[in-house]
Amino acid sequence: MRDMLIIFHLLGVAVLLGSTLLLTLQLYTVGNKAPDAVARRERYVSLFRVYSPLTIAALLVIVMTGAWSLTPYKEALGAGYFPAVGAVLAPKLAVSFVLIIVATYACFGLCYRLVRSDQGALPVTQVGLRRMISRLRITLWLTLALTLWAAWLGLRLAPPAV
Numbered sequence: 001m002r003d004m005l006i007i008f009h010l011l012g013v014a015v016l017l018g019s020t021l022l023l024t025l026q027l028y029t030v031g032n033k034a035p036d037a038v039a040r041r042e043r044y045v046s047l048f049r050v051y052s053p054l055t056i057a058a059l060l061v062i063v064m065t066g067a068w069s070l071t072p073y074k075e076a077l078g079a080g081y082f083p084a085v086g087a088v089l090a091p092k093l094a095v096s097f098v099l100i101i102v103a104t105y106a107c108f109g110l111c112y113r114l115v116r117s118d119q120g121a122l123p124v125t126q127v128g129l130r131r132m133i134s135r136l137r138i139t140l141w142l143t144l145a146l147t148l149w150a151a152w153l154g155l156r157l158a159p160p161a162v
Contacts, residue, residue: 005069012061015054016103017147023051024140027133037124044133045118048111055107059100066096085157092153099146106139 026047034040070089074081082089114132117124 002069002072005065008061009065009069012058012065013147013151016058016062017144019051019054019058020103020140020143020147023047024137024144027137027140031133037126037129040126041114041118041124041129045115048115052107052111052115055103059103063096063100088153088157092150092157095146095150095153099143099150102139102146103143106136106143110136110139 027044030047031040031043034043073085077084110132
């Protein structure tokens with residue numbers, strides 16, 4: 001069971017990293033040849049409709065498998081759990097918390113807003129769209145950096161002898 005949790009955890013991280021990197025790079029090219037802001041937004045929205053649910057699902061898998069994989073250690077070590085893993089676990093949890101906030105802001109705060117404005121055929125200007133995409137790029141690069149940082153901290157979290 002523990003091996004399956006680790007495999008699903010790593011798959012979740014891979015999906016999060018891969019989809020975020022792919023979207024980040026596509027934001028630099030996908031809308032460039034669109035004739036106007038509305039067509040440009042439509043091209044971005046087709047990406048966001050796939051990215052957002054995929055990212056939220058990956059985050060859910062990462063959080064749940066991470067929590068479940070720590071439970072046996074908590075049970076086995078009892079009061080000695082935090083002294084054994086706390087020095088690495090606390091920073092990893094802090095970085096993971098910030099990662100979840102930033103990634104969900106990208107999905108719900110930026111991508112979802114553009115999808116809904118496209119569905120409602122709301123007016124859009126080149127300047128407004130450019131600003132929104134610029135904020136999304138920054139948020140996605142930050143998501144990638146936080147994901148890599150959390151993964152590095154996770155590699156330092158050696159499983160205690162149970």
